[in-house]
Amino acid sequence: MGRSERERLRETRLRQTLAIGSAGLAAALLLLTLHTQLTTASAGDVARKPIVLVELFTSEGCSSCPPADALLKTLSEEQPVAGVEIVALEEHVDYWDQQGWKDPFSSSQFTERQQGYAEAFRNRGVYTPQMVVDGRREFVGSHTRDAEEAIRRAASVPKAAIELKKREGAGKETASFSLVVGPLAQPLIPSKTELWVAVTEKSLQSDVKAGENSGETLRHAAVVRTIQRIKTTRGSDNFPDGFTVEIKSNWKPENLRVVVFLVDKSSRGVVGVGTAEIPR
Secondary structure, three states: OOHHHHHHHHHHHHHHHHHHHHHHHHHHHHHHHHHHHHHHHHHHHHHOOOEEEEEEEEOOOOOOOHHHHHHHHHHHHHOOOOOOEEEEEEEEOOOOOOOOOOOOOEOHHHHHHHHHHHHHHOOOOOOOOEEEEOOOEEEEOOOHHHHHHHHHHHHOOOOEEEEEEEOOOOOOOEEEEEEEEOOOOOOOOOOEEEEEEEEEEOOOEEEOOOOOOOOOEEEOOOEEEEEEEEEEEEOOOOOOOEEEEEOOOOOOHHHEEEEEEEEEOOOOOEEEEEEEEOOO
16 A cells, blocks of 8 residues: 555544544534533423412311311422422301301401302302312312312413512511512413402411310411402503502511412403512
């Protein structure tokens, strides 16, 4: 083999080696890019974990309510449904207050709210314990399997993102938040929506002295302290950019949370949820 032929052979082998190296480098870069994309997507998925609103209508005067209270406490504090953030509202109705024990957390406002659900679900009347998931499904509030199934279904329904940030400068008796409501989920946008704000307090309990639960110590989840509708609007227009809530002196700030939820006025279905702590 002549010198020129040997040189050509070396050049061919060198080009082949460089080509293989370039291909390997390209493959490595491709794998790195895919890994980055998957990691980013995973982080985004965590950030976009769907929020499901779970309401419980209950009373300390109802003997069948403690198991439902315990279930709501588990759902809100242990978050047992994978991939879902559960936000709880424990609403104490007042129609048990004449049965021997006046529930200290009861309000006629919660009874009226439950009656509105009875009309929407075409129930003959109200009852306790009743659990309502995202305003779309109701059942006996102590039924764990029904609750978890309803939560999973509700998590698959797209909702508007609601962002809350605490504003500085509020006094001890109030807390102010900025509010941003994202676009409503397509393709079904409600003709009218209601924006609601609730303040909940956890770690509350009562030593019941009379009535059906006499002698029992009842421990609660996210007891609703206040709830109010702050805006009714068409579609996704004209939401306020903030709001202020009242904080009572007998509430423990470290246990408080503000919950904002957007409701389809006609169906009462929840179409957006946001929540934030009220730190002090």
